[in-house]
Amino acid sequence: MRKRNSLAVSLAVFLICTVVAVVVAGIAGYYIGHDGGYRSGYNAGYNEGYGKGRDEGLVAGAQAAYREGYNTGYSTGYRHGFSNGTLNVAKALYMGLKDRILREIVQVSAPNLPSKIKVGCLMALTGELGPMGVEIAKGAQLAVALVNRLGGVAGRPVELILEDTGTDPSKALTACKKLVEVDGVKVIVGPMASGEVMAVGSYVNERKVVLVSPSATSPYITLNFPDDYVFRVVGSDTAQAKALVKLALDAGCRKIATLVMDNPYGVGIEDVVSSLIKDKIVLKVRYDPKKMDFRTELTQIKGAGVDGVIYVGYYEDGRVMFRQALELGLDNIKWFAAEGVYGEPMLVVPESAEFMYRAVLGTRPLPPLISFYDEFLEEYEAVFGAKPAAPYIEYCFDATLMLLEAIAKAGVYDGAAIKEKLMEISSSFLGASGYKAFDSVGDQLMQIYSTWKVVKDDGKYKIIDVGAITP
Amino acid sequence: MYTLNLPQIFFNSIITGSIFMLAAIGLSLSYSLSRFPNFAHAEYITLGGYIGFLLFEQLNMHLYIAFTASFLVSGLLSLLSYTVLFKPLQDRGAPMVYLMVASIGLGITIRHIIQQIWGGSPLTIRAVWPRWDIGPLTISGLYLYLIATVISTSIVLHLLLASTIIGKCIRAVSDNIELASSVGVNVDNVSRFVWFVGGGLAGLSGFFMVAIANAIPLLGWRLLIPAFAVTVLGGVGSFYGALIAAYTLGFAENISVIGLTALGLPTDLKMLVFFITIVVVLLAKPEGIIASIRRGLRV
């Protein structure tokens, strides 16, 4: 019996041992197996995670760094630029117009200049634009008188030779040839109208004469004479048209009519406006500015049910247009007018002034906040005893001063040299009509437009600026 | 796309037609009596406008004084140019082309004298006219003056031509100058009278143009081609023809403006209306369509 017992015990022990071994082995195996899987999984995961994390971390880190650097740099740069700019302007203003002329034009050493500096001026003194041209020419006369009073260009007196274009491109060319060939000028201020500039453009290029127009706004000038001796100190119609469109869209107009003079100025703006907001233009009217009875045109606009009118005209037709528009009750529509109708002469006729007060918002090239306009005005009133009576006088003044400064800097009276210097000085020139930087084709780099409207103050009408637009 | 304000367009056309009529009557009558187109007629219109501007705006005189003065001064200028220049030339047997050329020379002279005195830039009368809104129609007091002037002028001229001796003489001279003088009509006096009245009426049209719009030296020149169209369409020398033709062309001009704007074309092209009228009428019926119709109808 004992043997059976021992076999059973040994069997049991074996079984128990086996079970224990199995359990232990199982537990150990589990733990060992788990641990290995975990470890290898961990390792693999770690490796992969690390790789990805590192890559993404690098990008994100770089971005963050870039962002931070950008922001810091921008604000620092802006601050520095701003303070520098302000400082320059403050310096310039502190220095004043006359000091600038003294430093940049009068007190320079230029031994190679002739004993007398001739400046040609082509203006429409008669004809259609005659009344305006006589006023604008005063800008050039003022600039020359001022420089002469302060001592002349590098000590040499300046002579202004004024020629009439009669508002006729062909006469403008004859007068221009007279200035260049007979009087021997190398720099010309003017002419006013875009057609006249186009007529003399190829000739001045050929003869290397620098021409700066104070008031020609047609984009066709740039198209026909891109890189050359033709410059202008006023923005082209494209910019003005953009400003007008912006004004109209900001006012919430959905259906717009254009009403423009049938001449380069009006048609130039109309073309740009209609290419910008083609779907919003419901009626385009080009009127003959000489016809002087616009009632049927206005009746058409009234019938078209528009909520905005973009208007381009001059004083003479503008007065009649606004008077007849008031008569036909078009003052419940918003009118947006270009700078041609900006000015006191529009307010002479009470009905036209009343209409402008009720309905018109306008744009014009801004005599900027930072400029020598006040000093210009002071000089102007001292010399001519009246306030400037036309737009663009300060532009003509600046054009003349720029040319004189370019001559002083060039040191020789030679078209090509003056042209180079004109481009160069323009980037830092601050005049009565603001900064006058040229772009590569001789147009204004930047033109800011102010918006204006007519207010009634105590029964009297006056025009005030109400904002600014950068197209 | 848009609604046409027909009553307003109708009214505008009446205004345009009235101006054309005042401008053209004198041209038509002097053309038939003296047998040449007087291009200096344009300057009678301009001068009337500037005289009106001078008295009414610059010297602040009463409207009626300015109105009368425009009539008188333009009429006198017209009379003077006839007696001093055109009559002696005709007496010397100058051909029609010379008279035309002389009238252009006279026109250029007067226009630039006016421009020398008042300057080339437009001048505006500042007066504010009373205004009424009648339904879709807006009417200003100025237009009532114009319409009153045209109606009274038409009545006076009608009575003058139809029932006075002068009227009969005018018609006789206009029809056949030799026959009229042979039956004892004083052709000279009749001509002087017609030149004076015609110039005066042209002056009035200038006065109203200045009041409606601006005074510019080219004012009359711009009315001259319409005035020729009226003269030709109505028949040279026909008062009633000119009356009807003026209003027809007034409507035609305003309708063409509507058409041109609808097509997106500049409204300057409305001048085509006058040109086509002139050529077609001269080709088809040189004596004037309206005059022929009237003759046909025996009105």
Next chain:
Amino acid sequence: MSDPAIFIMHIAYKIGVYGIAALSLNIEYGYTGLSNFGKAAFLMIGAYTAAIALENGLHPVIAIILSVIISGVIGLLASAFTLKFREDYLAITLLAFAEITRLIIRSFDDSAKALTRLITGMENYVNIFGGVHGKVVRSFISIIGDYRLYNVAQLCLAYGFLIFSYIFVKLLLDSPYGRVLRAIREDELASQTLGKETWRYKLQVIILGSMLAGLAGALIAQFEGYISPESFQPHLTFAIWMMVILGGVGNNLGVILGAALVESIEAAALFIKGFLGYLPLDPINIQWIFVGISIIVIVAFKPKGLVEERPIKTPAMEVAIAGSTRD
């Protein structure tokens, strides 16, 4: 660098070209008695044709030929219907025609645009005549190096054409053909009874005049380098009339002299206005008042002009003159 000769050549060039224009009016008005008050239109057509031809890269010779032909064709079209009119009607019609031509050229591009939009519904860009912006014109002669030499070449071109036109007109008008034209001027009815179809002669003269005017227009456009519709207003026509009347109606050398006078007065105004500056007078007004008064005075007192028309030397005339002196 500055060269007064260039300015003088500029004026001389204009004298030459307007001399051609004045010659063209002289054969119409001076010889045939046709009062063409639409001269500016034919100058304009010539100028625009040349400008468009040059823009499209055609040879200058072809451009000139095209200008002359197209002006002639338009002259034919304008006068085919109107020539049967009385002279006053003709004057009015041609004056209106000139204004209308100007307006059409001015708005042609936009009209074409509007019409294509109406017909095809598509927006397209048309730029043929340049509309109100005018056109920059290439010169016939390319500028090589010396600008003065270029001007001399231009001057030769203009005066070559002037001399050519003068000889042509002279030969034509001294021929029996020219005598028919004078006969028409003096008495159209009589010429008709002599079996001459005056209408046909008049048409030929208008075409010829328009062709010469077109040539002058092309020469002006290529020299000045820019044309716009505003340059061809009625006062251009009157200026050419002034040249003819001042110089002598029916005298070819006279009208060229007239052109020289009118252009020189304009150029001189640039120099004398310095002295006139103290007077409150506008030189342009003075100039035109002078023109107007001269027209009146010449028509009234010297209708044949400063240089009178001379009778043509024919065998018959010589016999007649010899006969009259013998008696």
